[in-house]
Amino acid sequence: MSRTDETPLFPTLVVGSLPRPQWVRELIDDRKAGRIKDEEADRLLDDAVPSAIRLQEQAGLDYVSDGEWRRESYVKVFADAVEGFQPDLLPGGGSRFLAIRYPAVVSKLAPKRPIAVGEATFLHRHADARTFVAIPSPYTLGRRMWSPEHSTKAYPTREEFMEACVPIVRKEVLELAELGVDAVQLDDPWLALLVDPDYRQREGIANLEHEIELSINTVNAVTEGIEDVFISVHLCHAHSNRIHSTRGPYDLIVDALDDMNVQRFAMEFATPDAGGIDVLRKFPADKVLGLGVIDHTDTHVETPEEVAARVERSMEFVPKERITLNPDCGFAPSTTNPMDLDEAYLKLRAMCRGAALLRERHG
Numbered sequence: 001m002s003r004t005d006e007t008p009l010f011p012t013l014v015v016g017s018l019p020r021p022q023w024v025r026e027l028i029d030d031r032k033a034g035r036i037k038d039e040e041a042d043r044l045l046d047d048a049v050p051s052a053i054r055l056q057e058q059a060g061l062d063y064v065s066d067g068e069w070r071r072e073s074y075v076k077v078f079a080d081a082v083e084g085f086q087p088d089l090l091p092g093g094g095s096r097f098l099a100i101r102y103p104a105v106v107s108k109l110a111p112k113r114p115i116a117v118g119e120a121t122f123l124h125r126h127a128d129a130r131t132f133v134a135i136p137s138p139y140t141l142g143r144r145m146w147s148p149e150h151s152t153k154a155y156p157t158r159e160e161f162m163e164a165c166v167p168i169v170r171k172e173v174l175e176l177a178e179l180g181v182d183a184v185q186l187d188d189p190w191l192a193l194l195v196d197p198d199y200r201q202r203e204g205i206a207n208l209e210h211e212i213e214l215s216i217n218t219v220n221a222v223t224e225g226i227e228d229v230f231i232s233v234h235l236c237h238a239h240s241n242r243i244h245s246t247r248g249p250y251d252l253i254v255d256a257l258d259d260m261n262v263q264r265f266a267m268e269f270a271t272p273d274a275g276g277i278d279v280l281r282k283f284p285a286d287k288v289l290g291l292g293v294i295d296h297t298d299t300h301v302e303t304p305e306e307v308a309a310r311v312e313r314s315m316e317f318v319p320k321e322r323i324t325l326n327p328d329c330g331f332a333p334s335t336t337n338p339m340d341l342d343e344a345y346l347k348l349r350a351m352c353r354g355a356a357l358l359r360e361r362h363g
Contacts, residue, residue: 009363010311010325010355011062013290014348015234015266016074016134016185017330018052018067019339028072028335032087045070050126055345060352063132063183066123073334074187075136075144079103082168083110089150092240100240100336104150109164115172120181130182134234134330135172137188138165138218139211143203144190162218170222177229185232185266186222189329191215191253192235192268195275196246212256220261232264232290236329237273240337242297249275251282258284266290268328270310271297280317289318292328293354294347296339301346307354308361320362325355 020028024045031041052067071077079085085103092100120133136144142162146155155161169186176184193199194211205211223231235253237244250267257265265283268274269292283289293310294302311323331337331344 008062008359009320010323010358012060012352012355013063013132013183013266013324013326014056014061014065015326015330016065016068016187017332018055018069019332019337019341019344020067020069020335021341024048024069025335032072046122049122053123053127056348057127057129059345059348061129061348063130064127065132065134066119068134068330070119073100074134074330075140076103078115078136078141078165079145081111081113081115083112084108084154085145086150090145090147100334103145104147105145105154105161106150107154109168111168114175117172117175117179120176120179124180132183132185133176133181134185134187135169137186137215137233138162138169138222139215140188140190141165142214159214162214166218166221173222173226173229173231177226181229183230183232185234186219186262187234188215188219189234189236189238191256192237192250193246195248195250195252199246208252212253216256216259223261230264231262232266233260233262234266236268237271239297239329240334244271244273244297247273247275250279254279254282257287264288264290264324266292266326268292269314270295270328274328277314277317280314283318288322288324289314290324290326293325294327294351296327296329296331296347299343301343302350304350304353304357307351308357311354311358325351327351
């Protein structure tokens with residue numbers, strides 16, 4: 001992140017989602033089921049979302065999102081905005097996770113409305129802090145919502161579906177930049193999942209390099225020539241109900257970060273499941289590190305001192321000018337995640353107070 005006189009050391013960002021109050025979760029379910037009209041749901045959410053923005057600003061964050069309170073999930077938001085999907089065809093992460101099903105692509109894609117520009121317009125109008133918006137990457141869309149059972153008539157291969165997603169995601173990034181959003185994040189957890197051999201076996205992935213190249217190439221196709229907005233890629237082990245779906249260090253994918261045309265990588269490091277920070281020895285010298293310093297799967301609320309200590313360990317490998325702070329992941333990537341909103345606030349507040357400690361020590 002380029003520093004200016006207005007940008008402090010160790011800026012603090014979210015990854016996207018905040019836990020949704022129960023009534024908001026029910027509202028999203030009712031909207032999906034047709035029990036409430038979209039217009040009425042939007043009116044109620046327009047009343048709710050400012051409280052998510054204020055929560056983040058009160059915690060002290062430099063960049064805030066809308067909490068993703070309008071979305072059923074971080075990845076389904078694409079299917080909600082684009083024709084070509086049939087809902088709830090694909091299972092989620094298995095018996096260890098909450099029951100959640102995903103859309104599958106079943107016909108050619110046809111955009112029907114923006115993915116996040118509407119959310120971002122409202123955020124931009126109501127936020128006092130800098131604004132942050134996340135949208136799913138083409139690689140993650142392909143891994144999550146293409147299946148040989150349902151999708152081959154529309155897109156014979158997963159790769160063709162990913163390629164079809166690229167111009168839609170790229171157009172969204174361009175429109176977010178034109179709107180004046182300060183930071184855009186491409187969510188690409190499925191790249192990070194590749195580090196786990198059990199995951200690769202479950203998914204029948206034999207050619208790791210091919211998968212890594214798909215992620216690199218589709219991200220670069222989205223971001224090519226875009227210079228007027230700060231772009232991150234988010235990597236994590238995916239989670240539901242405080243359980244990660246994979247585990248393992250980033251060693252197998254860290255070299256790929258050099259080849260991605262983005263400015264920043266937001267990465268899980270607070271959780272033991274991410275394997276520790278030694279991999280940062282190979283972190284690209286020209287990228288900004290979004291260091292995960294808050295473990296969203298642990299009910300323990302970190303202290304500011306714990307946050308500062310995690311950052312100071314990372315400073316052995318990455319200079320302070322290229323470190324930003326964030327939670328490991330969004331607190332509730334879907335409405336089914338039963339996270340506690342007050343806990344999320346306390347963790348974000350601790351992160352911001354840890355950043356203040358670091359500025360006192362190293363500013």
